[in-house]
Amino acid sequence: MADCVFVVAEFRGGDFRRVSYEVASEGRKIADALGVSLYGIAVGSGVTDKASQLGFYGVDKVFVADDPALESYVAETYVPVIASIIEQADPAAVLLAASVDGKDLSARLAARLEAGLAQDCTEVVCEDGALKAKRPIFAGKCLAWCEWAEDALPMISCRPNVMDCRDADATREAEVEAVAVEIPEARSRATGLELDTSGKVELTEAEIIVSGGRGMKASENFSILEELATELGAAVGASRAAVDAGWRPHSDQVGQTGKVVNPNLYIAVGISGAIQHLAGMGSSKYIVAVNKDPEAPIFTKADYGVVEDLFKFVPAFTEEVRKMKSTC
Amino acid sequence: MNIVVLLKQTPDTESVIRIADDGQSIVTDDLKWIINPYDEFAVEAALRLKEKHGGTVTIVSYGPQRVVESIRTAMAMGADKGVLIDDPALEGADSLGVSRALAAAVKELEPDIVLCGSRAVDYDQAQRGPMVAEWLEWPHLGLAVALDSDGSTVTIERPIEGGKVTLEAELPALVTMGGSHAVWNPRYASLPGIMKAKKKPLEVKTLADLGLDPAECGEEAAKIRIVSLEMPPERQAGRIIDDGLDTEGKAAELVRALHEEAKVI
Numbered sequence: 001m002a003d004c005v006f007v008v009a010e011f012r013g014g015d016f017r018r019v020s021y022e023v024a025s026e027g028r029k030i031a032d033a034l035g036v037s038l039y040g041i042a043v044g045s046g047v048t049d050k051a052s053q054l055g056f057y058g059v060d061k062v063f064v065a066d067d068p069a070l071e072s073y074v075a076e077t078y079v080p081v082i083a084s085i086i087e088q089a090d091p092a093a094v095l096l097a098a099s100v101d102g103k104d105l106s107a108r109l110a111a112r113l114e115a116g117l118a119q120d121c122t123e124v125v126c127e128d129g130a131l132k133a134k135r136p137i138f139a140g141k142c143l144a145w146c147e148w149a150e151d152a153l154p155m156i157s158c159r160p161n162v163m164d165c166r167d168a169d170a171t172r173e174a175e176v177e178a179v180a181v182e183i184p185e186a187r188s189r190a191t192g193l194e195l196d197t198s199g200k201v202e203l204t205e206a207e208i209i210v211s212g213g214r215g216m217k218a219s220e221n222f223s224i225l226e227e228l229a230t231e232l233g234a235a236v237g238a239s240r241a242a243v244d245a246g247w248r249p250h251s252d253q254v255g256q257t258g259k260v261v262n263p264n265l266y267i268a269v270g271i272s273g274a275i276q277h278l279a280g281m282g283s284s285k286y287i288v289a290v291n292k293d294p295e296a297p298i299f300t301k302a303d304y305g306v307v308e309d310l311f312k313f314v315p316a317f318t319e320e321v322r323k324m325k326s327t328c
Numbered sequence: 329m330n331i332v333v334l335l336k337q338t339p340d341t342e343s344v345i346r347i348a349d350d351g352q353s354i355v356t357d358d359l360k361w362i363i364n365p366y367d368e369f370a371v372e373a374a375l376r377l378k379e380k381h382g383g384t385v386t387i388v389s390y391g392p393q394r395v396v397e398s399i400r401t402a403m404a405m406g407a408d409k410g411v412l413i414d415d416p417a418l419e420g421a422d423s424l425g426v427s428r429a430l431a432a433a434v435k436e437l438e439p440d441i442v443l444c445g446s447r448a449v450d451y452d453q454a455q456r457g458p459m460v461a462e463w464l465e466w467p468h469l470g471l472a473v474a475l476d477s478d479g480s481t482v483t484i485e486r487p488i489e490g491g492k493v494t495l496e497a498e499l500p501a502l503v504t505m506g507g508s509h510a511v512w513n514p515r516y517a518s519l520p521g522i523m524k525a526k527k528k529p530l531e532v533k534t535l536a537d538l539g540l541d542p543a544e545c546g547e548e549a550a551k552i553r554i555v556s557l558e559m560p561p562e563r564q565a566g567r568i569i570d571d572g573l574d575t576e577g578k579a580a581e582l583v584r585a586l587h588e589e590a591k592v593i
Binding site for chain 1: 339341342343345347365366422427449450451452454455456457461463466467468473483486487488489490491494496497498507508509510511550554557558559560563567569570575576578582583584585592
């Protein structure tokens, strides 16, 4: 009989990433449905001091692998360390973050454990003790429900920003157990880590995104979107047309060959709404479209549309946001 | 340098996806098929490695005969040869099964490096590369947006949330490709390239040819399967903010609507 659910937390820059709390919250839900304990796995350098805080989000006990050699995620070192912790127990499921590192880790760990992996899930349900997970395919053009074979260990990576996160309960610290870390001989390593400390919001985790397309006409014109984004605390995205034109870095690209995003608010500026782009942002809670062409397909998906010259409208909108903020 | 690219054929990203009558698969009749864009980036990166170090680029793929066209396209770009694993037992296989088959094919080729997309634009599993590396007991580096090799090691740049990492692996190793068309600029097939591609060697293999038992990597071995598909909720066109307002008036009304109605700002 399975005795636990595992959640694998992600530690970077001295703290757990928010998505780890979402994963812990989802793990708690599943552990409760199955009537088992929720165990956390925390891997990193200097992770011990923070480990008990996973308890705030529902974890009962955290296994900690703390070693300077685990500073950066490298599959070859992380996978055996995490697999050895999981193999000590008889889990009903293993949950991870569908972050950049989390997806890579999940895949290799699933092979190591010969587990069935549902990657980048947006919903998990437990019916009569059996798990079912929903995941977007074709960049969200379609949704797939997955089930596991009876003898399989379900592994689930959770898309950031989607699962409900519990309110932190600071009275609920998790028990912490240090595991003896045996770092295997590795033929791969991280040789450099550069973290952006400018406070720029990551697209896949942003609550508001302001995105520009072909209608922006030039790289320098994105400054008006940057200003609006600063006022809104938003991230700036771009359509493939804007990235292909060299106006924005590839990391800003939203769409089927880019990032799939799910903010509360997506403001599409000068984006006509090609099917590949709509796939990447169609699950946003609210969509605003600003375009001078009233026939642009983006308007068929937008909750609010404005048919205007974006170069006139965006500065006026930024000014109105500023006014609104100063009065409330 | 002996380079292998894992290639999957996927529906064009412009495709409209419809659910088939079985409720578990998509309608494929009228689809246009392309090389998975992330695998196309891998082909480009492989050809650049070959230009620098010499050697061969071998395409390894799986699926039915229609996949041959995509392998030939990669050959027209400059790849030298191909292996297609065409075995009906792989229909319904999960990523574990598919990656086992790919790993077996790669093993026979004894490459120095394997490149493949970090994900495919169809089922977005993002599992194949790391799994193949696990079966080969090789290191893998994921989501490369820059790649270089001196012949004995490979170095990549990997974007992470709020930063980037530089990673290095000793060869043989596997690298999965991230980035976009703008990063990799995959070359087009030239006309002479297309002519030459027709004559390049392409082997078709079954699981048995690779020494694999369909029971170990086919549908019956699958740990996970899709039981149903559904369409995402259809978005309705909302409200066009006009009311005869001027630019400032529309801006003010949009702010009001987002603040008071949607409550998102």
